[in-house]
Amino acid sequence: MAKQLQAIRGMNDILPAESALWQGLESTVREVLAAYGYHEIRLPLLEKTELFARSIGEVTDIVEKEMYTFADRNGESLTLRPEGTAGCVRACIEHGLLHNQTQRLWYAGPMFRYEKPQKGRYRQFHQVGAEAYGMNGPDIDAELICLSARLWQRLGLREVTLQLNSLGSSAARASYRERLVTYLNLRHDELDEDSRRRLHTNPLRILDSKNPALRAVIAEAPSLLDHLDPESRAHFEELKILLDDAGIAYEINPRLVRGLDYYCKTVFEWVTDTLGAQGTICAGGRYDGLIEELGGQAVPGVGFAMGLERLVAMLAAAGYAGTDPTPQVYLIAVGDAAQRCGLALAERLRDQLPVLRLRMHCGGGGFKAQFRRADHSGAQFALILGEDEAKTGTVSVKPLREAQSEQQVLTQDQVPTYLRAALEETP
Ligand code: ATP
Ligand code: MG
Secondary structure, three states, rough: OOOOOOOOOOOOOHHHHHHHHHHHHHHHHHHHHOOOOOOOOOOOOOOEEEHHHHHOOOOOHHHHHHHHHOOOOOOOOOEEEOOOOHHHHHHHHHHHOOOOOOOOOOEEEEOOOOOOOOOOEEEEEEEEOOOOOOOOOOOHHHHOOOOOOHHHHHOOOOOOOEEEOOOOOOHHHHHHEEEEEHHHOOOOOHHOOOHHHHHHHHHHHHHHOOOOHHHHHHHHOOOHHHHHHHHHHHHHHHHHHHHOOOOOOOEEEEOOOOOOOOOOEEEEEOOOOOOOOOOOOEEEEEEEHHHHHHOOOOOEEEEEEEEEHHHHHHHHHHHOOOOOOOOOOEEEOOOOHHHHHHHHHHHHHHHHHOOOEEEEEEOOOOOOHHHHHHHOOOOOEEEEEHHHHHHOEEEEEEEOOOOOOEEEEEEEHHHHHHHHHHHHHHH
């Protein structure tokens, strides 16, 4: 036998048994985004490496060690997108979508990061992201948070909490950074290797460290919130009032810094205790400087991205079923003539009942074998065509899920009306 091949580590197949749940999640996400007036933008999976280096930041985990980067055939350095914001901003600038107008956009699809694969952390994973451009105030930050909260509510996810922080302006952050470095230098002995390196490159990220040995150092560090500039402080206070008015509970987490360089002012994460170590299901914030940095006008931006694998894991644990792919009707056809007229009947029924889930038996076999398949399919009804029915233009119908059900003969023209009524009774 030929050698079997396997998928790349950390890149998962989503099998038919799981896809109903994914589809249910995705369609609810699309409905909620549409309800808030967000439009979909579809972006390439590959971008020039420079885009991510410039936007995410040279000294972030993603750019330093997580990107799938390779040389194109012409030698140009390309990268599989590790996140969606950079490409979204690039596209908006390129197509002039930000000239004197606001935009509310969303995107979905796979992202790629070379991480250590584990539960909730993969090398190809899926995000849905929402981005809003051209709006300065905390109202749009609040809207994005309300939108995500509504999504959890629609999905029946209760065990999630909102963590909120403000990173302030870049000037305020620079002066806070100095204080933080002074403090961390005093406790240099307690830092791990990673943090010592970051002390010189990206000290704020130390606050985000997941190493338990650093917990005390981080807890006692000066708080970013005590060093906000007045404008960022007012923005943050107003956001809290808007969330209070909307009835959305939050926890202020002054250590929340987020992994990417481009954030300012509002940052937030939705977290859950139900998934173990990988508990952040959605994360976002404001990035007012990014559009200008990537060559656009000075237009503010704010957005979030959620990790679909982690949401799917939560939904599966909650027993969420997703969209139902089970056929409603199974069409049995025994004998050559019946099979031929079965295919035509199935097509006519699909014309007349466009959302009917009808599975046609293919591959021949006798009544017994076909009934077994019908039963196994989970269908509510079997439509049966034998030689007699084929000859007389009739079809027999049998409910499959009732203990004692009678088979009845209908003309083929009566079938749509019969099914419409019967399926309304048994959804
Ligand atoms: P983490 O702290 O878990 O590494 P992050 O800050 O790198 O997250 P973001 O870049 O903000 O994550 O991505 C937004 C969301 O995408 C995360 O909250 C998470 O739900 C999901 N996500 C990020 N990386 C992965 C991954 N490797 N596998 C699965 N989901 C991921
Ligand atoms: Mg990460």
